[in-house]
Amino acid sequence: MADGQTLLAVNHLTKQFGGLAAVDDVTLDIKRGQIFSIIGPNGAGKTTVFNLITGIYKPTKGEILLNGRSIAGKTPDVVLRNGIARTFQNIRLFNNMTVLENVLVGQHAKLYGDLISVIFRPPYYRNAEKRALDRAMELLAFFGPQMVALKDEYASNLSYAYRRRVEVARAMASGPQLLLLDEPTAGMNDSETAEAVGYIRRLREQYGVTVLLIEHKLQVTMNISDQIAVLDYGKKIAEGVPAEIQRNEQVIEAYLGRKAATA
Amino acid sequence: MSAPSRSKGGLPLFQPIRDGWNALVARLEKTQLLGRSLLWYITGWRLGIIALILAVIYPQMFDDSYVLAGCIIAIYVLLALGLNIVVGYAGLLDLGYVAFFVIGNYTYAALSRGYLVNSAKQVVPVPVLSFWWLLPLGALFAGIAGVLLGAPTLRLRGDYLAIVTLGFGELSRIFVLNVPYFGAANGLNAPPAPTVHTPLGDVDFGNFIDHTNFYYLTLALVVIVTLLVNLLRNSSLGRAWVAMREDETAAAAAGVNLVRTKLLAFATGAAIGGIGGILNVALVPSITPDQFTFNISISILVMIVLGGIGSIPGVIVGAIVLKLFDQILLNNLNDYVHGSPLVSNPGAPLHFLAGNDFNQEKFLLYGLVLLGMILLRPQGIIPDRRRQREIKEASSVESASAVGVLAIEESGDTLAGLGSAPDVTEYVGPGSDAQGREG
Known part of the structure; x- marks a missing residue:
């Protein structure tokens, strides 16, 4: 699917809320036509990354480039005009x-x-x-x-x-060229989740849209994503194709391990 | 309609009144005329046509004091329509709307004089601008003032915005009070609206004995503004206003430029207020700053709450009802009470009312009307569909309609038949809704 051209480049993105770095030096490279997922435990800074990309927050440091042009610090409606649309975690x-x-x-x-x-x-x-x-x-x-x-x-x-x-x-x-979906299957049962996965794929096929996804359900992310980035405490701890992420020890410890411990 | 859902909650003390009201509404809805509910005939564009016909024949039926009252009512209808854009559509609570009325008034009074005073306090003659030029110019000035008020308050919402706008309203009054060019406390005189020469004869808009022509002028402006507001409401801009009111962040993320959209709401609302001001000063020959108090802002707000926030027919009716009250009903009440033998005879039980002027109790009576309205029909006389939903949702957490849709969804195949929201009855929606949304 991906043709190798970078659509959205996020370079060393940082957002400080007082003393807390909600997003800390995150770098992402989203290729045109990809379905790219950001995963991570609660509070890892995933939604903050979305809010930074769509102009709801202004970054403390770092670059956000869409097709090589900076969109960092622009207002949400300007970001949308540039081709990035989003949904919200709580509809x-x-x-x-x-x-x-x-x-x-x-x-x-x-x-x-x-x-x-x-x-x-x-x-x-x-x-x-x-x-x-x-x-x-x-x-x-x-x-x-x-x-x-x-x-x-x-x-x-x-x-x-x-x-x-x-x-x-x-x-x-x-x-939009890039669609940001913040937990599109949250609160859904299995059949609804399957439908959502289906329409996300169809959106890419039919409209050629690149998708950046925040998702908690691992079976969804592993199944749908071309590339996955893992955030923990605002930092990117891993990135790769689903198979690599599943094997990554740091990820298993930070994300899966913690989840298994609480389950 | 909403009657059954309102019977819960609220003060039990008022339950009999509420029940009586609900029974009355139910009876009205059941009244069948040619197979339709009576209310069907008096809503939407039918209501508009009926109201327009009544408004046109009104000056022919009453003497001039009533026609003059009609002019004032029409001016307040304009003001209510203007404030409704800001408060009703864009959801920006503006308590200083009187400022734009002041700007309209003083634009005409000052610029129709034919001179200016420059910074060195020298009198500079300028061309006398006629009423017809100053009408759009007053709207323009007020619109600019609307933007100037809007710009620094863009980040404010709700109560905070209300306080700042309230200050702006007072500021406008204090400003004209302290500027000699505007006549300070003495105010200004203004020429009445001029005579227009037409091939069919002269039309005198400024006659102080017979206000019929001026009445038709204000009525024409009310009709034009009503149509304009309806266009705005059913447009991409109107949608953006409502979206912004519902959820600013989501609206911005959907591509609505919040700055521009808010400023346009302030500017259009203010411009209509300016037109009202120009008409006002052409009608009453002199103005003084002390006329433009906070009370005007509040009464206009009361009009739109009374009529139904966000609903064009609603705010028109609200303005008419409230202004009828203080222009006509209170005076008649005075005459009636003072003429009654129970009051006029010394020693009669109600003789203490003989010296009472009910105009003095105007705001007490406004307050009672508003209180009754909030208890009986919080959505207003002719509610806007959306606002009605908001009020309903706030009063009942699990709205019956939502449950209804979920039930239908489960049964699947009945979905296609689901045309309109179950809780929207024919009689609630103003005609403009049905006609304009997709056209």
């Missing part, structure tokens, strides 16, 4: 908007939101809205006919798995 949908409206908001960057366009509705405005609606319907159809049937339902009325899907649809709506 953040617009609950009092319909499913369709949620996906339309995801395309806001491609629409005209100035007063002149909105009031006079010239053809370019209407065409953009029309295209947005078409794309929204296409994305809902991607998640199956049930999703399409739910388009006028309020987001908060949906079941958990559907809410996850709407969030992915909203992120995909902007047509």
Whole structure:
């Protein structure tokens, strides 16, 4: 899948919260077309890496390069315009908007939101809205006919798995090059998890999107990922293909070992 | 509609009142006329048409004191529509909306005089700007002021924003009070709106005996602004406002530029306030700073809460109801009470009310109205669908509708038939919702 070209380069990324280094000198190299997973125990700094990449936090040190251009410190909407979309660990949908409206908001960057366009509705405005609606319907159809049937339902009325899907649809709506998924299968049962794994793969096939994934379920990560990076206490302790990670002693100790001990 | 779900919670003391209200609403909903609920006929665009027809024939039916009151009501409808953008759509609690009203008022009063005072306190003649130029200019100035207020408060939310905007409102009043050019405490006089010469004859908008023409002017602006606000609401910008209100972080991550979107909300809301101000000063021939108190900001806020935050027909009705109250009903109440033998005869049991002016108790009565509203119908007279959901969700943790959908989902094949949210009845949604969202 991967064609070897770097899409996102994270170099020596560091984020300090007071005295605590939530992310400490992390370097990642995500190739175009990869499904790249970040794993690690709770509090390892995975979500902080996402928040740094998407501009919710500003890095203390380090570079974030998308296609060789720096996006570090840019605001979230600018990062999205540059081609990085994300979902959140604790689904953040617009609950009092319909499913369709949620996906339309995801395309806001491609629409005209100035007063002149909105009031006079010239053809370019209407065409953009029309295209947005078409794309929204296409994305809902991607998640199956049930999703399409739910388009006028309020987001908060949906079941958990559907809410996850709407969030992915909203992120995909902007047509990103890189999709950041923060625990897309958290709280799901086995069949829902399998479905999620399926649509993540299909997203890459159908839309050519590169996926950066945070995932707790090891069978998911091992099965889906081209490359895995392991974080512990904000530091990257290992990186490699799934087979290498499974054999890595440091990983087994930091992550699997600890998990086995508590289980 | 929401009646049964409201019967739990709240003060038990008010339960009989709530039950009575719910029974009334239920009865209204059951009233069938040609197979439709009576309420079906008086909502959405039908309500708009009926209201417009009534508004157009209104000056023909009443004498001029009522027409003048109608003008003031229409101006407040504009203000309520403007504040609704900021508070209702973008969710930014603005307690200083009076500032933009002040800017509109003083723009017209100051720039229609034909001179300026420069920094050396010399009087410099400038061309006299007419009402028609100052109307858009006042909107522009107020809009710029909206951006100036918005820019430093971008990071503030909720209560903090409310406090800063409250300060801004007071600041505007104190500013004009202390600047001689604006007449300081004496205020300014302003020419009435001008006469317009048309091939069909002259139309005098500034007649102080007959306000009919001015009334139609304000009504026309109300209609235009209502249509504009409806366009904004059902646009990409309107969606961004609602998304921002729901979850700022998620909206930013979805590509909404928070700075721009917030400033546009402040600017458009303020511009409408400016138009209201220009109309106000053209109607009342003089203004003084002490008219522009915090009370104006609060009453406009009360109007939109009363009518239904975020709902266009709601805030229009809210403004009309509240302004009818203080422009017409209180005066009639005074006349009625003072004329009653129970009051006017010395020694009568209610004689102590003889010297009472109910206008003095206006804010007490506002407060009672608002209290009753919060207890009986917190979503407002004509609620916005989304806001109604928010209030419902807050009042019942597990909303019945969510359970309903989950149940349907399990049965699988009935999913396709699931068109609209189960809790949205026909009568709740303003017509603009149904028409505009996809068009």
